[in-house]
Structures are given as structure tokens and as C-alpha cells.
Amino acid sequence: MMSNDKSAQQTAKPDLVQTFLNQVPGRVSAILENWHQLVHSDWKGNLLDTLIERITTLNESGSKFGVPQITQSGKSLIAHLSDYHGTGLKPQHDDVVALDGLVHAFKDAAIQACNQQAEVLASAPAESAKETAESSGEQKVFILGIDEALAANLTRHLQTHHFDVHYLTEVDQIVRHYEINPDEPSYLVSHVEMLDKLFPEAKEGGLWNKNNGLPGMPVAFIADNSDLKTRLAAMRVDASAYWVKPVDPYLAAKRIQELSTTHSHTAYRILIVEDDPAQADFADAILSKANFECRSVTDPLQVMDVLQEFRPDLILMDLYMPEASGTEMTTVIREDNEFVDIPIVFLSGEQDLDKQLSALSFGGEDFLSKPIAPKHLITTVTNRIRRARQLSHRLHGHTRGEKETGLHSRNYLLERLDALLKSESPIEEVTGIYFIQIDNQEDLIKTVGIGGLDAVLAVVASHLKQNLQSQDILTRFGDNSLSLLALRPSDDDLKTLGESLCQSVSKQIIEVENSTVGVTLSIGIYPVQNNQHDSSSIIAQAQTASRNAQDAGGNQINIVEPEVAAEDQSAATAGGDLGALIEKAIENNYFDIYFQPVVALQGSTQAHYQTLLRLQEPDGKLHRAAEFIPKAEELGLISKVDQWTMRRAIHVINEHMAQGNRLHLFVSQSTDLLENMERLSYLREKQRQGQIQDGSLTFEFNINDVARNLKSAKICFDVLNKINITTLLTRVTSSVETERVIEHLPIKYIKLDFTLLQDPELGLKQLIELAHGKGIKVIAPQVEDPRSIAILWSSGTDYVQGNFVQRPESNLIYDFNESVL
Known part of the structure; x- marks a missing residue:
């Protein structure tokens, strides 16, 4: 048994x-x-x-x-x-x-x-012969009366879900198919103009099931406008979906795939809680005959155990039972977060309306009075389950972005791009990824403030959307940046679109917080053609192109040309492919870390080391970071390089901690970490596991990159501080920009720009005084001679690093107890 x-x-x-x-x-x-x-x-x-x-x-x-x-x-x-x-x-x-x-x-x-x-x-694999037979071919989707462009895009996305797509021009074609193959699992996407012919008002002919008078085939309708009367008509024929143009073909195909899976594989599961076995059997018989899967419980004290095992889509609950009432059981079920969303329908002989309403207040969705007609029971149960699933489905959609701008979410763009990269269906158009940055952010912030920058970005997004097509995907990507996915017939069309976006925004006057500003854009464009990179890498390359446009003066576009990049790569590595080498290094651990001591000028003996990344080829040749990091950024691989360095540093710290040695490492990171919550979560988990101790790890960021992403940096740095990771800014000069950044961010260290060492008159002392006033320690890098040490000592510098102290080594051999500078 x-x-x-x-x-x-x-x-x-x-x-x-x-x-x-x-x-x-x-x-x-x-x-x-x-x-x-x-x-x-x-x-x-x-x-x-x-x-x-x-x-x-x-x-x-x-x-x-x-x-x-x-x-x-x-x-x-x-x-x-x-x-x-x-x-x-x-x-x-x-x-x-x-x-x-x-x-x-x-x-x-x-x-x-x-x-x-x-x-x-x-x-x-299906478990029965019948299921095997049904799954042997692709499920059919018929498209009827949809305009050619939308039908083509929808077909492409449906084919990625392995549907067999057929175009129809007449209603009679789908009706004949249904009459010949009434049990074939198939789906129809039709323009709503065909509704009356598909489902005649007399409920005979068309796609009506002649045996039960219900719709015989699941149908999704597409309408040109949101006319309520038409929408109600579609609802009354039990339409599976109803979309108003513009329709996102990707989301439509995804929804059809979900609906087809539901129709094909899962029967609705009903848990009947009824202390009278005869009543329970009656409800079970009605619902089972309508193809529901039922389980009856006559002892309410067993309900929670059965819920865990049976996982129902709906609970049919008697109101009056010994041991526990229906309202008590509903309260207990609703307190269990695992079952908080299961619809509960009361079924009872109670006729008092006040008592019925009182029962519903405990968390029930509906109240059915005994005796109940079988058709009424089936309809109520079906509608309640479908409503619950529709509410659940809303979370699957990704159109919910920022309420302020109406933009798509960042994850949705990446998901769409991933889907295009994985698609085996031919795409006649060229996919373009645009990275769009606002120029002269520093001047803009001086005028409207950091909060005003958000408002400016929202207005810019609004103007951009006026130049886009309905299927284009525009999303916010950073403090002052947007990203766009657009499909156009050719590379030239992608270029034309980028130029028109620049021109349209540059002509606008934007009013924010009683200020009037003009804005220009720098746009990087990556045409995706036969590409082997993932979505994050492609975005990163578009971002690099955007920075190139900014460096060239702004208010212009810069297009990534993969073929030329490949040639440059080859030349730069004397016959070797540096990009491929970086990818192999990530996979096969070709990276190595060298360590250079960071020594205190005021007598501290704690071991501080700068980590310096090296790339080792299989033949032993070493590449310095300056040789390959720009290429990693260009190819969108910098995030993976960062993660390798971060994990290796944590490993080294813990190795020394296990030996009783205290160690502090400075580790360089790119701006990817500023926006990457998953990486922050990983670090948080490491800290909870005791692998990140206070004072053991500092992340370095370029001050210019941080200044361009100040809002994201503030959030990121605050999180890092809470998990015992301090922050350092590199290439710091004496400037108004520096004052703004260190005023806004929780920083523990700054590293002086080399120009200050060459000419201290450029504000070395003033910068050190400013930093010390904020409790920030100052590090001087690239120290090569005794003369520099004397200047730095007198200026109040806290630490020095450079070949004068010690050249980078592959091990941690510097004796901080004996260091004399």
C-alpha cells in the first residue's frame, strides 16, 4: 500500500x-x-x-x-x-x-x-503513449487577418517557441480545419474584426464546440483600438487574450506559449472540503465530468497536509463543519504565505446574505448556495481559477518600467536581446543596440541638481519615443543614460535613426525646477549581425562607442564595426586574438594577480597591497592590465574580468586569515558594479559567511566614471560600507568636480593623479587638506624616487605605492615591520 x-x-x-x-x-x-x-x-x-x-x-x-x-x-x-x-x-x-x-x-x-x-x-518526455503522439509534432498556431509586418514579427517569435505557424486569409479556412481536426491542439491569433464570423451569436457553427456549446479552440484577438464593446464581445466568447495595437510580438508569442502549455498539459485541480461525504461526492462528480482533477477532504483538520501534497488551483469550502468552520479554515490557509493566493469559494446551504458576506470577509472569493446547478458550479470555478491565473500572469510581463518615464525595464531589454541572439529563425532586419548618454552632465547637475537630472532624463526619453516605432524598446540604463533596441532594414537605417535622435533632442528646450536647459546626446550603436557575444557584452560595446562619441565632442553617434575591430585586435596582439585570449582566460584561469605594497608614511605596519591583474598566455607570456583591460571594456567582458579579480582577492584574504595573518587588498573595479545588484548580493553573502572582514578589502573606482554615475555610486558605496568593504577613488585631481564627488560619497581613500606628483603646484596640498577634512586617507601611486617621497611626506600624504617601494610580485613578501622610507 x-x-x-x-x-x-x-x-x-x-x-x-x-x-x-x-x-x-x-x-x-x-x-x-x-x-x-x-x-x-x-x-x-x-x-x-x-x-x-x-x-x-x-x-x-x-x-x-x-x-x-x-x-x-x-x-x-x-x-x-x-x-x-x-x-x-x-x-x-x-x-x-x-x-x-x-x-x-x-x-x-x-x-x-x-x-x-x-x-x-x-x-x-511524455509518460503516456497518447502524450507522446501529441508531442511528436510542433503545435500549430494560425494567424488570421493580421497585417503583414506584425504577422511576420509574431511568426519569428512564435517559431522560437517551436510553433508551426500558418497564415490564413479567410474565416472558412480555420473553421474547416477545426471541423476536420476538433481535438488537435492548436491556437488562433485573429484580428477582432473576424470575431462574429468565428463565433456566430447563435452559438452554432464557426468555432463553437457542437457538443457543449463552448469555444472549441483557444483564440487571441488583436484590435486596432480599445473599444469596450468589442472587448466585451471577445470576453463573452472566452478569448484567451486580447491585445490592442501596438502589440509587442515578443510578449504576445510568450503569452501564447504559456497559454498553450496550460491548455495542453495541466488540468485544473480542485480541493473539495466538505464534511458530508455525499455532498463531497456530488461536487466531485460534477467537476470530474467537466475534466477537473478533484480531491475531497471530509475532515477539515487534514486540509493543510492535503494542500501541501495536492497543490490545488482552487478550494471549494463548506461553511459549517465540526472540528473547524469554513471561515476558520480560510483564515488558517490565508495565514500560510504559500497558499495566500489560492482562490477559495464557499459552498453552503446558508441563505442569509449577511452571513454570506461575513464569510467572504475572511478571505473567500465567492459564495455559492446549495443546491447549485452543475453548470453554475463549473462556470464559477472555471472563472475564478482563470482570474487568479490572469492576476499571476501580470508579473510575467516586463512592460512595467519606471512610472515616471513609461520606459521598459532594463531586464526586459536584455531578455529581448538574448531571445534575438538565441533565435534560429532568420531575421531580415538588422538589430541595433543604442547606448545613449547625456553630454556635459557635470554642467547639467550644477544647474538642476542631481534630482533634476532624473527629470531631464524623463523629458529626453519622452522626445526620443516620438521618433521610435511601437516595437522599439527604450529603457533607462544608468544615472544619465538610456539604451534602445531597434530593428531596421539596414545598417544605414540604424545610423539614420541615431542621427535623428541626436538632432531631435538638441533642438529642445527643457524646463526643470525653474531652470531652462539644453541637452545634447552621445549615442553608441552596435549592429548585431552574426554575433557571438552575449547581451551584456553587446551593451558594453555600445557604451564604449557612446563614450567615444562623447570624447569626440558629443552630440553625435559612433558605430561599432565588428569586422574592423577584429582586424585591430589581431594587429594589436602581433598575430594573436586578444579578445579571444581574454575569453579563454576567464574560462581557463589564465589570469594571475601580482601584488605591490602600499606603505604608510606615518609608521603603520599593517599589510596593504594593491592587486595588479596579469593575463598569462599558454606559452607563459604575461600581459599587463593596461594592455588588455581596454579591449575587455570594448568587448563587454570587463564585468567578467572584475568578478574573477574580486573572487581571487577574497580567496587570498581568507587564505592569509586562516594562517592568522591580517591582510588588506585594494582591488580595481569597473562601473559595472555600480549597477549590478546581483554582484552586491554575492558580496553580502560572502560577508555573512565571514569571508569579508572589516578592513580587509577596498574597491577602487575611477573618479571620472563615478562622477558620471553619481546616484548609482551612492547606493553602491553605501551597500559596500555595510558589508565591510571600503572604497577608493583613483586619478583624483584638485578640482570642483572632486569636491562634489567626495562630498556626496562615503569614501575611505583617494589615489592622487600622477600629474600632481609631477607638479605639486597644481593643488597637491589643498587636495590633501580637503581629503583629511573629510576623514579620507590619501595614497600616492607611481612613486619612483626619493625626491617624491620627501614632497609627499611634507604635504601630508598617508600612503605611497610604486617601484621605489617594491616592484609588483606574484607573492606577498614585503616586510611591513621593517619598511623605512
Whole structure:
């Protein structure tokens, strides 16, 4: 008997996993709602408790149902939230912004993981001969009455989901197909003008099922406008989807794939909680006959155990039962975060309207009075489940971006680009990735302030959108930058679009906070053709092109030319491909770290080292960072190089810590870290594991890069400080820009620009006094002779680094106890 139960459970496991995946969006939605309530409640402790509990419960379920990405991301989020748990402290504004990014990163990770797991389940081998037969061919999607351009784009995206797409011109064609193949799993995307012919008002003919009078084929309608009367007509024929132009073909295809999977693989699961076995059997018989999968529980005290095993889509709950009432059970179920979104429908002989309303106040979605007509029961249960799934589906859409600008989310652009790169379908148009930066940001901030920069970017985005097509994807990418994905017939058209964007914005006068400003743009364009890079690398190369446009004077475009870049690469490495070598180094650990001591001028004996990255070829040849870092930035590989260096540094620190030796490393990082919440989460986890100790790790950033991303840098630096990682700015000069940056950011060290060592009259003493006034330590790099040491000593410099102290070595051999300068 036990063996049979176990076997049945194993057989049902894919369905249970699918049911869990269906519930995740709703549960994540509840977490987001909880988070928003917490933020707007002045950080009430009970709401934080609930939020952490909900995330923890979802983490546990993720582990149970084989979706570890949810657990990993959730643990990191809980780690950050725990800083404020039980302390009575409320985070500062910038901390809330950082936490908000982590909450939404958790949401994205959970949804993406579920989508991936759903694809695995959908593509898994069928367990029965019937399922094998059904899955032997591609599922058909018919397109009827849709304009040619939209149909072509929709087809391309549908084919990436392995649909067999057919174009139709007449309603009779799909009707004949349905009459001949009524049981074939297929889907129709039709213009809404065809609705009356597809579904005649008499409910006979067309696509009506002649046996039950219900729609015989799932249909998604596309309309030219949002006419309510037409929309209601589509709803009354149970349309699976209704889209108003402009339609995003990528999201439409993705939705069809989700709906087809639901129709093809998963029956609705109903848990019937009824103490009267006869009544339970009656409801079971009605619903089972309508192809629902039912489970009956006559003892309400067993409900929670059955919920865990059965994972229903809806609970049909009796109101009056011994041991526990329906309202009590509903309260208990709703308190369990894992089942907070399951619709509950009361089924009872209670006729008193006040008592019915009272029951609904405990968390029920509907109340059905006994005796009930079978058709009414089936319709109510079906509609409640579909409504719950529609609400869950909203989290799968990525059109929700910034409310202020109406832009798409950054992750959506990357997802779309990844989909295009992975697509096996031919694309007649050229994909262009644009990185768009506002010129002269420093002057702009002086006029409108940092907060005003957001308003300027919103106005710029509004003007840009007027020059774009409906399928183009515009998103905010940084403090003063936007990114765009656009498909055009040729490279020349991509260039023309970039030029028109520059021109249209340069002609505008923007009013912000009682100030009037003009804005110009520098745009980098990357045409994606037969490309082997991932989406992040392509964005990075477009960003490099944008900087080149800025360096050339701004208000212009710069186009990446992959073929020329490849030739330059080859020449720069004397016959070798440096880009390929960097990629191999990441994969095969060809990198190495050299260490150069950073010595205190005022008697400290703590071991401080600058990490210097080297790239070693298989034949032993070493490349200095200056030889390959620019190429890594150009190819969009700098983030991966940064991560390798960061992990290696943490490993070295912990090796020495295990031997009882205290070590402090300075590690160079690019601006990728400023926007990369996942990497911050990784560091937070390392700190919780005890692998990052206070005073052991400092990240270096170029002050010019930080100045261009000041808002993101503030959030990032605050997070780093909380996890015991200090920050350093390099190439610092005595300037108004330096004053603005160090006033705004929590910085522990600055590294002087070499020009100050060559000519101290350029403001060396003033800069050191400014830094010391802020509690910032000053490091002088590239020290090569005793004369420099004397000048730096008298100026108040705290540390020196350079070949005069010691050349970079592959080991940590400098004796700080014996250092005399």
C-alpha cells in the first residue's frame, strides 16, 4: 500500500511542480505588495516580519520543487532585510532604494527561474503513449487577418517557441480545419474584426464546440483600438487574450506559449472540503465530468497536509463543519504565505446574505448556495481559477518600467536581446543596440541638481519615443543614460535613426525646477549581425562607442564595426586574438594577480597591497592590465574580468586569515558594479559567511566614471560600507568636480593623479587638506624616487605605492615591520 502511494506521488510530481510554478507569480506579487506596504508604513516591524516570513516560505518551496534559483536569490534578500529586523531602525532613503532594487531582482530571478523550469517540464518526455503522439509534432498556431509586418514579427517569435505557424486569409479556412481536426491542439491569433464570423451569436457553427456549446479552440484577438464593446464581445466568447495595437510580438508569442502549455498539459485541480461525504461526492462528480482533477477532504483538520501534497488551483469550502468552520479554515490557509493566493469559494446551504458576506470577509472569493446547478458550479470555478491565473500572469510581463518615464525595464531589454541572439529563425532586419548618454552632465547637475537630472532624463526619453516605432524598446540604463533596441532594414537605417535622435533632442528646450536647459546626446550603436557575444557584452560595446562619441565632442553617434575591430585586435596582439585570449582566460584561469605594497608614511605596519591583474598566455607570456583591460571594456567582458579579480582577492584574504595573518587588498573595479545588484548580493553573502572582514578589502573606482554615475555610486558605496568593504577613488585631481564627488560619497581613500606628483603646484596640498577634512586617507601611486617621497611626506600624504617601494610580485613578501622610507 505504501509502495502504491509513493508511486502515485512520483507520477504526480511533474503536475505538482507545474502547480507550484503557476503559484509563484501570485506569491511574488504578495511579497511585492508587502514590501510596498512596509516602505509606506514608516517601516513597521510586523510588516517586516511578514515580509521575511513570506520570502523564507517561498525559498523553502523553491528547494522542495527543484527551483534553487529562488532559494539563492531569496537568501540574499533576507540577509539584507535582516540588518533591520528586530532593531527598531529605519533604513535611510538610499538604503531603501538599494533594497527596492534587491526586491525586484528577487522578483525577476523567481519569474525567470520558473519560466525556465516550465520550459523544461513542457519539453520533458511524455509518460503516456497518447502524450507522446501529441508531442511528436510542433503545435500549430494560425494567424488570421493580421497585417503583414506584425504577422511576420509574431511568426519569428512564435517559431522560437517551436510553433508551426500558418497564415490564413479567410474565416472558412480555420473553421474547416477545426471541423476536420476538433481535438488537435492548436491556437488562433485573429484580428477582432473576424470575431462574429468565428463565433456566430447563435452559438452554432464557426468555432463553437457542437457538443457543449463552448469555444472549441483557444483564440487571441488583436484590435486596432480599445473599444469596450468589442472587448466585451471577445470576453463573452472566452478569448484567451486580447491585445490592442501596438502589440509587442515578443510578449504576445510568450503569452501564447504559456497559454498553450496550460491548455495542453495541466488540468485544473480542485480541493473539495466538505464534511458530508455525499455532498463531497456530488461536487466531485460534477467537476470530474467537466475534466477537473478533484480531491475531497471530509475532515477539515487534514486540509493543510492535503494542500501541501495536492497543490490545488482552487478550494471549494463548506461553511459549517465540526472540528473547524469554513471561515476558520480560510483564515488558517490565508495565514500560510504559500497558499495566500489560492482562490477559495464557499459552498453552503446558508441563505442569509449577511452571513454570506461575513464569510467572504475572511478571505473567500465567492459564495455559492446549495443546491447549485452543475453548470453554475463549473462556470464559477472555471472563472475564478482563470482570474487568479490572469492576476499571476501580470508579473510575467516586463512592460512595467519606471512610472515616471513609461520606459521598459532594463531586464526586459536584455531578455529581448538574448531571445534575438538565441533565435534560429532568420531575421531580415538588422538589430541595433543604442547606448545613449547625456553630454556635459557635470554642467547639467550644477544647474538642476542631481534630482533634476532624473527629470531631464524623463523629458529626453519622452522626445526620443516620438521618433521610435511601437516595437522599439527604450529603457533607462544608468544615472544619465538610456539604451534602445531597434530593428531596421539596414545598417544605414540604424545610423539614420541615431542621427535623428541626436538632432531631435538638441533642438529642445527643457524646463526643470525653474531652470531652462539644453541637452545634447552621445549615442553608441552596435549592429548585431552574426554575433557571438552575449547581451551584456553587446551593451558594453555600445557604451564604449557612446563614450567615444562623447570624447569626440558629443552630440553625435559612433558605430561599432565588428569586422574592423577584429582586424585591430589581431594587429594589436602581433598575430594573436586578444579578445579571444581574454575569453579563454576567464574560462581557463589564465589570469594571475601580482601584488605591490602600499606603505604608510606615518609608521603603520599593517599589510596593504594593491592587486595588479596579469593575463598569462599558454606559452607563459604575461600581459599587463593596461594592455588588455581596454579591449575587455570594448568587448563587454570587463564585468567578467572584475568578478574573477574580486573572487581571487577574497580567496587570498581568507587564505592569509586562516594562517592568522591580517591582510588588506585594494582591488580595481569597473562601473559595472555600480549597477549590478546581483554582484552586491554575492558580496553580502560572502560577508555573512565571514569571508569579508572589516578592513580587509577596498574597491577602487575611477573618479571620472563615478562622477558620471553619481546616484548609482551612492547606493553602491553605501551597500559596500555595510558589508565591510571600503572604497577608493583613483586619478583624483584638485578640482570642483572632486569636491562634489567626495562630498556626496562615503569614501575611505583617494589615489592622487600622477600629474600632481609631477607638479605639486597644481593643488597637491589643498587636495590633501580637503581629503583629511573629510576623514579620507590619501595614497600616492607611481612613486619612483626619493625626491617624491620627501614632497609627499611634507604635504601630508598617508600612503605611497610604486617601484621605489617594491616592484609588483606574484607573492606577498614585503616586510611591513621593517619598511623605512
